[in-house]
Amino acid sequence: MEVKMISKKSIKNKVSGTQNYLTTWIKSFSGSLTIFCLIILSFLPFFSQDRAYVSYFIPQFTFFFIYAIFAASWDIATGLAGQANFGQSIFFGLAGYIGGALIIEMGVPSWIAIIIAVIGATFIGFLVGIPALKIKGPYLMLVTLVLSFIILRVLATSHSGPPLYGYEGISGLPKLNPNPIIEYFILFISLIVCFIIMMSISKSKLGTILRSIRDDEIGSEASGINTMKYKLIAFMLCALFSGLAGIYFGLHYQTVNPAGNLSMTISFLAIIMAALGGIGTIRGSLVGAFFYVFLEFVLVEIGLDMDVVHIVFSIILLLVIRFASRGLLAPLLDRLRDLWDVLLGR
Amino acid sequence: MKDLLEIKRIYHYYGSAKALEEVNLKIDEKSLDAVIGPNGAGKSTLLRVISGLEEPYRGKIEFQNERIDGLKAYTIAQKGISHCPERRRLFYDMNVEDNIKMGAYLLKDKVRYKKMKNFIYELFPRLKERRKQRAGTLSGGEQQMLAIARAIISNPKLLLLDEPSLGLAPKIKESIFVAIKKIKEEGTTTLLVEQDATLAMDVAENIHILEEGKIEMSGTKEELMKEPRVKEAYLGI
Amino acid sequence: MFASDLLEMLYVGSADGAITALVAIGFSLVYGVGGVTNLAHGAYFMLAGYMLLWILTWGPIFSELIWLSVVIVLVIIAFIGALSYLVLIKPLQNSHINMILITFAFAFFLELIVKEISGTQPEPIDQYKLSDIIVVIGGVSMEVRVLLQIIIGLITVAIFGLFINKSKLGKSIRAVSQDKEAATLMGINSDRILLYTFIIASFLAGFAAYLAIPGANLMGPSMGWNYLTNSMAVVILGGLGSLTGSVVAAFILNYAMSFTLVFIPKGEIWTAIVPMVVIVVMLLVRPRGIFGKKELK
Ligand SMILES: Nc1ncnc2c1ncn2[C@@H]1O[C@H](COP(=O)(O)OP(=O)(O)O)[C@@H](O)[C@H]1O
Ligand SMILES: [Mg+2]
Numbered sequence: 083m084e085v086k087m088i089s090k091k092s093i094k095n096k097v098s099g100t101q102n103y104l105t106t107w108i109k110s111f112s113g114s115l116t117i118f119c120l121i122i123l124s125f126l127p128f129f130s131q132d133r134a135y136v137s138y139f140i141p142q143f144t145f146f147f148i149y150a151i152f153a154a155s156w157d158i159a160t161g162l163a164g165q166a167n168f169g170q171s172i173f174f175g176l177a178g179y180i181g182g183a184l185i186i187e188m189g190v191p192s193w194i195a196i197i198i199a200v201i202g203a204t205f206i207g208f209l210v211g212i213p214a215l216k217i218k219g220p221y222l223m224l225v226t227l228v229l230s231f232i233i234l235r236v237l238a239t240s241h242s243g244p245p246l247y248g249y250e251g252i253s254g255l256p257k258l259n260p261n262p263i264i265e266y267f268i269l270f271i272s273l274i275v276c277f278i279i280m281m282s283i284s285k286s287k288l289g290t291i292l293r294s295i296r297d298d299e300i301g302s303e304a305s306g307i308n309t310m311k312y313k314l315i316a317f318m319l320c321a322l323f324s325g326l327a328g329i330y331f332g333l334h335y336q337t338v339n340p341a342g343n344l345s346m347t348i349s350f351l352a353i354i355m356a357a358l359g360g361i362g363t364i365r366g367s368l369v370g371a372f373f374y375v376f377l378e379f380v381l382v383e384i385g386l387d388m389d390v391v392h393i394v395f396s397i398i399l400l401l402v403i404r405f406a407s408r409g410l411l412a413p414l415l416d417r418l419r420d421l422w423d424v425l426l427g428r
Numbered sequence: 429m430k431d432l433l434e435i436k437r438i439y440h441y442y443g444s445a446k447a448l449e450e451v452n453l454k455i456d457e458k459s460l461d462a463v464i465g466p467n468g469a470g471k472s473t474l475l476r477v478i479s480g481l482e483e484p485y486r487g488k489i490e491f492q493n494e495r496i497d498g499l500k501a502y503t504i505a506q507k508g509i510s511h512c513p514e515r516r517r518l519f520y521d522m523n524v525e526d527n528i529k530m531g532a533y534l535l536k537d538k539v540r541y542k543k544m545k546n547f548i549y550e551l552f553p554r555l556k557e558r559r560k561q562r563a564g565t566l567s568g569g570e571q572q573m574l575a576i577a578r579a580i581i582s583n584p585k586l587l588l589l590d591e592p593s594l595g596l597a598p599k600i601k602e603s604i605f606v607a608i609k610k611i612k613e614e615g616t617t618t619l620l621v622e623q624d625a626t627l628a629m630d631v632a633e634n635i636h637i638l639e640e641g642k643i644e645m646s647g648t649k650e651e652l653m654k655e656p657r658v659k660e661a662y663l664g665i
Numbered sequence: 666m667f668a669s670d671l672l673e674m675l676y677v678g679s680a681d682g683a684i685t686a687l688v689a690i691g692f693s694l695v696y697g698v699g700g701v702t703n704l705a706h707g708a709y710f711m712l713a714g715y716m717l718l719w720i721l722t723w724g725p726i727f728s729e730l731i732w733l734s735v736v737i738v739l740v741i742i743a744f745i746g747a748l749s750y751l752v753l754i755k756p757l758q759n760s761h762i763n764m765i766l767i768t769f770a771f772a773f774f775l776e777l778i779v780k781e782i783s784g785t786q787p788e789p790i791d792q793y794k795l796s797d798i799i800v801v802i803g804g805v806s807m808e809v810r811v812l813l814q815i816i817i818g819l820i821t822v823a824i825f826g827l828f829i830n831k832s833k834l835g836k837s838i839r840a841v842s843q844d845k846e847a848a849t850l851m852g853i854n855s856d857r858i859l860l861y862t863f864i865i866a867s868f869l870a871g872f873a874a875y876l877a878i879p880g881a882n883l884m885g886p887s888m889g890w891n892y893l894t895n896s897m898a899v900v901i902l903g904g905l906g907s908l909t910g911s912v913v914a915a916f917i918l919n920y921a922m923s924f925t926l927v928f929i930p931k932g933e934i935w936t937a938i939v940p941m942v943v944i945v946v947m948l949l950v951r952p953r954g955i956f957g958k959k960e961l962k
Contacts, residue, residue, distance in 0.1 A: 166766065217948045220702065223765065224897055224944060225941070225944065227704070228897065228940060228941050231890050231894060231937070232938055236934055236937060239934050346776075346890070350773050353766065353770075361762075389781050393774070393777045393781060396774040396777055399770040399774075400753070400771060403770060404753060404756065404757070479850060481846060481850070501846075501849040501850060502849050505849070505850055505851065511850045513850065517844050517847040517850075518844075518847070519844060521839070522843070529833075530840050533837065533852050534852040578851075582852070
């Protein structure tokens with residue numbers, strides 16, 4: 083056991099180290115790009131007072147924030163830890179149900195409902211994942227896939243009203259905030275916080291361990307890593323963040339139901355967004371979600387039916403996995419970075 | 429004599445770990461060569477590179493004056509190289525006869541197949557007795573016999589044998605080596621890999637010593653016996 | 666009362682068991698030979714069912730010559746199986762995770778296409794029915810076509826068993842699934858063998874659809890997932906690499922489901938849970954399955 087002594091000096095070192103890190107980061111390509119995007123996003127809601135702008139265009143970004151968190155959460159289990167997860171809709175949907183039921187049945191304030199929903203989703207992740215402590219192999223993949231159908235089917239065929247709410251689900255939920263601009267900022271800040279946490283996880287020792295399990299499970303086991311435990315941790319983190327995205331999603335639409343919150347399409351969305359951005363990168367989900375939301379926006383605007391939009395995206399997903407497993411946008415960003423270096427005369 | 433196989437400056441890596449370094453080797457037609465060396469020297473890797481299970485990182489392999497490095501393993505098998513892998517690797521859920529049939533996968537000629545099968549059953553009468561038995565239920569020696577039988581039924585031009593004596597009792601080892609000699613006498617060029625240097629040196633015409641991925645020495649038994657280092661390290665004299 | 670309930674349970678369970686066996690054999694074969702968890706396997710079944718429906722609308726020739734349209738559908742589905750291997754899976758063979766993801770994406774794609782063409786409502790196809798006759802046995806009315814479905818299903822499984830155990834191709838398939846590297850050393854092209862297994866697997870799934878669906882309903886474009894999950898449960902229950910295991914497991918699973926349906930209140934909801942329970946219990950208690958030789962990897 084290593085006991086860390088924290089002296090004032092080491093804290094001071096740490097602080098100046100962080101400062102140094104921050105300044106170099108801001109000067110770097112990804113740093114500048116991030117700051118640039120943050121500034122744009124901060125002022126975006128104030129560019130126009132137009133009703134259509136505020137109530138139609140701005141909510142697209144609300145989706146972007148929710149989806150980005152959701153896709154990144156999938157990437158933690160699948161991209162980082164290599165545990166193909168096809169039941170992303172379970173956490174997303176059930177968190178919505180837990181939060182929704184608390185608000186509707188018990189009048190719990192939204193923010194408490196959100197917290198409990200997230201805890202609930204994490205706990206479901208724990209329950210689903212715990213047998214993984216004993217079983218090796220494709221257990222998680224199998225169980226997530228099968229479980230997501232079962233939950234969908236059980237909820238969809240149940241009677242309406244509590245406890246399972248049937249095919250209609252729960253409706254009449256309050257908005258996160260009636261003002262779309264305030265909702266926008268709540269979600270914007272959530273996005274920033276979630277990504278800081280997820281990116282630090284990816285960069286931390288935990289992230290390294292997860293990647294080593296993904297790349298060589300037997301080897302990691304041989305070098306003394308308790309792979310089962312770490313797989314479970316990755317899975318619970320995945321459940322936590324997708325639960326948060328799920329309850330936000332439910333509150334945004336003010337309703338939770340099997341078709342909208344628990345279907346295969348939901349899991350598909352997480353996968354396509356993460357894959358577009360580049361699986362295993364976490365931050366790729368930001369780009370992937372952005373691309374998804376705005377391509378969808380455009381396709382719907384030109385009059386395509388939602389089902390056709392999904393067909394387009396499933397073809398895109400096939401092409402991306404087949405021909406560009408780094409994601410579509412990582413290569414694009416590389417080009418941009420080269421351009422940036424040229425501009426700075428590096 | 430003509431070279432059947434010529435290996436020129438072969439390198440191979442597993443990840444970043446070097447397994448073979450600048451290996452050169454020539455095998456004459458109808459000869460029996462042995463590669464000996466300690467565990468982890470790269471003997472199996474050498475055979476795997478020849479039979480195409482591993483693609484060499486650098487270098488050239490010519491078989492009957494035709495380059496075969498970079499070809500798929502099943503194409504190399506079609507050219508007449510048969511590799512009897514380390515630890516036998518039988519089809520354990522199939523019976524003896526089916527294992528032999530799989531060995532003859534490429535042999536279209538029914539008459540030749542019958543002839544080779546007779547030869548094999550003469551060589552290993554035990555296999556004939558057990559031909560309906562599942563390979564997984566055979567004893568270690570019988571499994572090794574079956575592995576060899578499976579490798580020679582296609583009547584290969586070059587036979588690669590990886591540690592046929594591994595894990596066998598001394599008496600069974602000897603009978604396996606008697607069979608190897610007979611196969612050679614029938615005219616099959618053989619490259620044998622062994623840790624048991626004494627046995628290998630008794631049957632082989634040329635012996636190559638492989639250490640840490642490099643061929644350190646080559647020669648006949650008599651030539652190598654003159655080297656004190658070889659005597660000490662491999663024969664324990 | 667109880668006796669006829671029991672008979673009903675056996676009738677329903679056997680009918681589904683025969684179909685599940687046909688679908689699961691192919692899934693297990695592809696998994697055993699190539700290590701491919703083909704999540705699009707259930708979609709072959711679904712697509713074949715819908716193609717039977719579509720082909721009827723192509724013209725009077727097809728609704729007249731039933732056998733011709735069935736043959737065409739089976740050829741097309743086998744071709745799609747071959748293509749999904751050659752175009753999507755084979756190029757990704759060294760990345761397990763991408764391989765699984767692409768089969769998922771493909772299954773989803775097929776589902777969406779079918780949904781776009783035919784919508785999500787259940788659709789009956791009656792034209793291909795094997796028989797119209799209904800008999801009453803022991804107080805349970807049974808459709809002769811369902812009894813035929815059970816018998817033909819089992820005969821097909823038996824023919825498949827002969828093929829895999831006795832023919833040269835069958836033996837090569839088994840050789841690759843037991844030890845791919847050793848099989849390659851025999852001169853067997855394992856990629857080509859895997860292609861054949863995809864063709865066989867999709868064909869069997871299509872044939873199962875032909876046996877099961879005419880006379881019953883197409884249950885919507887997402888019905889493939891049910892057959893996929895049931896196949897997974899069968900492979901885990903019966904064990905990998907054992908044909909007998911798969912068949913027995915298919916029947917056990919479906920008897921368990923029909924038991925739930927007939928004897929347990931609100932059984933329609935709870936049958937969905939049976940495959941899940943089977944998967945979890947088997948993985949915890951005996952991961953290699955009842956008859957299996959190796960564990961799932
Ligand atoms: N599949 C593999 N992956 C990584 N390293 C390997 C692999 N196979 C062999 N090696 C390494 O390559 C070296 C040579 O191995 P090998 O050819 O099996 O030696 P030998 O047959 O002489 O005992 C050893 O250091 C071994 O650890
Ligand atoms: Mg060796």
